Amino acid sequence: MTRSRLFWGTIAPLAAILNSLLLVYLILKFRGVDPIEMFKLMASYGFDPRNLVSELNQTVAYYMAGVAAAIGFKMLLFNIGIDGQYRMGAFFGGVVGAAVNLPPILHVVVIIITAMLAGGLWAAIAGYLKVKRGVNEVISNIMLNFIAAAIIAFLLSPSLLGILPEGSQTLQTREIPASGRMPTIKAFEGEIYTFFFIALVVGVAYWVMLNKTVFGFNLRATGLSFRAARASGVNAPRMIFITTVLSGAIAGLVGIGTLLSDTHSYSMAFPAGYAFTGLSLALLGRNHPIGIFFAAFLWSFLERSAPVLEFEGVPPEIVIVMQGTIVLSIVVAYEVVARINLRQQQRAVGSVNVESPVAKEAN
């Protein structure tokens, strides 16, 4: 049973990726370029050590988003608010980091905790609305994403928390002093963020929490059946709320690697769209910490190696289509597999019934 689950769990993502590769193959063929040549080009560019470093850094950010989404998924929560939570985390992390003056390690710790708090509190709004008011978290989170972006855009105005550096068009927060920055590891002419290790810790903690603690057991139980969990004494609404906040706290860490090791300030140039990426990665990685890591790497690999297509006259946005197709293929594959399993179970039960004496008499 478990072996077949593992089999289907790996085969489905691979099938999804192959499916979308096939689609991209056809699109490129239609464009009149050699698809295989393009794939080779992307691979050689993407696996270039210098690019691998920046891919790894991006993977870490995506990984956080993926884990945040996965925690929600375990509770059947669709945390599309990761975008707003990540913004809140990175922004307030940047603001607090620049405002306080602390000894080196403590400073970083304070920033990270601030980011988690900001992300978690922002997610708490959606959690509260879901638990107390019965508001669908997808709708409330979509609205909250827009509101978060507006609040931050407002707070970034120079009269409030933001500054406009000379010669720059982008508003940003004040710079975090050296004590609040995280070192980088030099490798292949690039710099790996040490936030990587914190991401590893988060991944392990996620796995341990889910599989080895009572809390994780309750969480999974509530996700599998709200009523059953409630009947066995789990405070299910409270679990939903805590899970939402936890997911938001992890989402608050998405931008921290860039913030502490690269830009040292939050600016309007921080990218958007982490929410759907995170959800995609959790789906592709089957909510498993290692699966999500591979998915996150795939995503950042595709994005970093796509610009090379530009030189061949292929707009690099083709990878966005590819990512969307992967997600659709994977959920379709899961759905189909689930249906096949269900049918097999039904058939198994049915054949037992036919062989039973009662059924024979009836015949």
Next chain:
Amino acid sequence: MSEKLKKPTEPTGKVKSLFKSPARITLMVALVFFVISIVENITGAIDISSPGTSGATLRFAIPLLMAGLGGLWAERAGVINIGLEGMMIVGTWTAAWFGYLHGPYVGILAAAFFGLASGFFHAFLTVKVGIDQAVSGLAINLIAAGAARYLSGIFFPPVGGDRTVSPPVDTLPVFTIPFVADFFKSIDDKNIFFVSNIAGLIYGVTTELSIVTVGLLLMLPLTSWILWKSKFGLRMRFSGENPMAAESLGINVYRTRYIAISVSGMLASLGGAYLALVASSVYREGQTAGRGFIGLATVIFGNWRPGGVFAGSVLFGFTDALRVRQNESVIAILFAAAIIAGLLALYYAVSRRWKPMAISGLIALFGFWLNQKVETIPQEFVTVFPNFATLIVLTFLAQRLTPPAMAGMPYRRGSE
């Protein structure tokens, strides 16, 4: 601002006595407008009811209305369509490209067709395959945005466009309703208090109308008729409320949903076509700017009713128009809202309903205080007013909302 929400959208609950009949609603709207006229005279924010603003409101409201009606069609049939944004992108791109090739009318037809196709795709994934409706919708958003950018990069540069902007499309004809527009224009010019304000508003929406505007506006009564008066509408609502019971009564829920979601995609796509061909004359990357999501918001805001969706899109279109034209006027609206809240408080005091009186009184005080405190409302907040308003409605009026019972729930034929 939240007290404005109570105005047209809820026929149930305590406020019911206030908005019982169409005559009452008209009276209330007139009253609101009267207050706005007063505020205009006091604050000198003359742009609130100028013909320019009402015209712009209409232009901003139409795409929201189309997205909102699209959302309504899908949700009434029981499927949430988060892909509205992507379907709008489909509309902007196909309208601009086919409009450039074969003229704007073909552009609109193409947008309708490809919108229908994208809606059908969403229907196939959610109804037939049965995947999560939110995943399907979000994936459609992503794929549509990516595909539009990819195709723009290939098709537009060789023909005088840009990687992000299409070549210009021929504009569609506009017309002014004869006599009516002139008549109201003459009254508007006379500057009579209140009367001229209303005349100005009517003049604004009757002059230089695009025929597409009129055509798309007709979708509102059409939707209303189909939903509430036709056999198909009954089946559609039944599929959204209780698909199992519907199936047992012989309704083909799958087919009904297929049709409804396809139409949903078509409407959203037509909203996109309006953005590309009427509101401007090119496709531009990011042109939809989250309007699909605001359309989703108008569905909730409008309590899953066509009239409510219309009211929501006009309100959101109005704030959008004010933001673009004269952001200072927004504070005057806040002032007007405070006065209206104060009047409501008075009404409740007379009818001895103390709790609503206290709430609206507090809102009024807060509005007046804010009006004294701040010079302008930052543009960022005006932009997210629709999102904020929807969140407030969901938070405080959730009990009075009547969404289709099974909207968003997975349904498989023959299973429970």
